[in-house]
Amino acid sequence: MKITDAKVIVTSPGRNFVTLKITTSDGVTGIGDATLNGRELAVASYLRDHVCPLLIGRDPARIEDTWQYLYRGAYWRRGPVTMTAIAAVDTALWDIKGKVAGLPVYQLLGGRSRDGVTVYGHANGETIPEVLDEVARYVDLGYRAVRVQCGVPGLDATYGVGKDKMFYEPAETNRPSEATWSTERYLRVVPELFAAVRDRFGYDLHVLHDIHHRLTPIEAGRLGSMLEEYAPFWLEDPVPAELQEGFRLIRQHTRAPIAVGEVFNSIWDCEQLIREQLIDYIRATVVHAGGITHLRRIFDLAALHHVRTGSHGATDLSPVCMSAALHLDIAVPNFGIQEYMRHTEATDEVFPHGYHYADGYLHPSEEPGLGVDIDEKLAARYPYEPAYLPVNRLMDGSMHHW
Ligand code: KDG
Ligand code: MG
Numbered sequence: 001m002k003i004t005d006a007k008v009i010v011t012s013p014g015r016n017f018v019t020l021k022i023t024t025s026d027g028v029t030g031i032g033d034a035t036l037n038g039r040e041l042a043v044a045s046y047l048r049d050h051v052c053p054l055l056i057g058r059d060p061a062r063i064e065d066t067w068q069y070l071y072r073g074a075y076w077r078r079g080p081v082t083m084t085a086i087a088a089v090d091t092a093l094w095d096i097k098g099k100v101a102g103l104p105v106y107q108l109l110g111g112r113s114r115d116g117v118t119v120y121g122h123a124n125g126e127t128i129p130e131v132l133d134e135v136a137r138y139v140d141l142g143y144r145a146v147r148v149q150c151g152v153p154g155l156d157a158t159y160g161v162g163k164d165k166m167f168y169e170p171a172e173t174n175r176p177s178e179a180t181w182s183t184e185r186y187l188r189v190v191p192e193l194f195a196a197v198r199d200r201f202g203y204d205l206h207v208l209h210d211i212h213h214r215l216t217p218i219e220a221g222r223l224g225s226m227l228e229e230y231a232p233f234w235l236e237d238p239v240p241a242e243l244q245e246g247f248r249l250i251r252q253h254t255r256a257p258i259a260v261g262e263v264f265n266s267i268w269d270c271e272q273l274i275r276e277q278l279i280d281y282i283r284a285t286v287v288h289a290g291g292i293t294h295l296r297r298i299f300d301l302a303a304l305h306h307v308r309t310g311s312h313g314a315t316d317l318s319p320v321c322m323s324a325a326l327h328l329d330i331a332v333p334n335f336g337i338q339e340y341m342r343h344t345e346a347t348d349e350v351f352p353h354g355y356h357y358a359d360g361y362l363h364p365s366e367e368p369g370l371g372v373d374i375d376e377k378l379a380a381r382y383p384y385e386p387a388y389l390p391v392n393r394l395m396d397g398s399m400h401h402w
Helices: 040-055 063-073 080-101 128-140 183-201 217-230 244-253 271-275 291-304 319-331 345-350
Strands: 003-011 017-024 029-033 117-125 145-150 178-181 206-210 234-236 258-260 356-358 361-363 391-394
Touching (some): 003 040, 017 080, 029 080, 029 319, 040 063, 040 080, 063 080, 080 291, 080 319, 117 128, 117 319, 128 183, 145 183, 183 206, 183 217, 244 258, 244 271, 271 291, 291 319
Parallel strands (some): 117 145, 206 234, 234 258
Antiparallel strands (some): 003 017, 017 029, 117 361
16 A cells, blocks of 8 residues: 555634645555644645655555654654654544554544543633633533633733633734733732632633743742642643753752643653653644654653653644544553643534543544544635734743743
């Protein structure tokens, strides 16, 4: 069997998604998510202009070899654009392998380690009472874990506090919007938020919070120590993570569990964080971290160092990525939690899928392969729309350091 076609499909059913579709000489098809929020067309070009021509004639069964060929062969290693493109190829080849074997992909990864994948959703609100109402909505839906974010008094907009409920879309069309930030005000409101959530919902619910890289290590240590009494499940992205050793300082000052990794694209972004046990959850994803093959490698390294998984699953990761993530989540021994923000109805129609939510858990599809498809005719009805993630500035107008 050989690869006979590889094409890139860009569609925007509510937001932009890039998908790679590979076809084999036996007529088997596989798909992979290649969406990089705000930089979608860079990955589409990387695939179309540089990778698709190399795939034609290759054996689709050689997943590892193809991964190494694209990673090493490019000479220019790593980076979000390259690794998202490689992820799309890798995911599509796992989909094909599952279909050829007649098995869901998780069976090829060693089979089930658990009955379902515990997920969390985002409870957002401008005010604390609004957040509490959103938490109640998730609790009513059976969720065991909820991420809480509220507006910071005195700031016009706070990143991560979405306008939508159940979806999460920070990107905006045309030019990026610009928001301002005050660490002092933020550090005052978050403990109040946690206190209110614990007061109303008790301690059985897992409560998560995303800092979106906005603090320094010592500020993050202070926030963590203030939140310890409210037993946070994790504090996410406390600081920008280019300087991995900076996390040592956070560890010295708090026992709050730390999660990081949604912007990571390679094992080298988290090697020190994992090896020195500076984090508790690794949030790298299939689409941005080199596909199932590379993410499995990261998860295995993490398993050796008491680090559990907590993959990114915001709305900008397509149902193709979510399907692939669930096959890994259900199989790996050190699974922690999976983020799950729902897609719009239009997106679900373009990407029919077999995974489903029930009682706090997601369940991967039992169909051979990943159990997700793309309706190309429908996809063609939603042309690409330029969109950017917002920019953040401090009160004095300087760019925030994250
Ligand atoms: O594209 C960026 C979003 O996916 C990101 O802001 C989401 O921080 C995020 C999260 O934890 O879901
Ligand atoms: Mg995040």
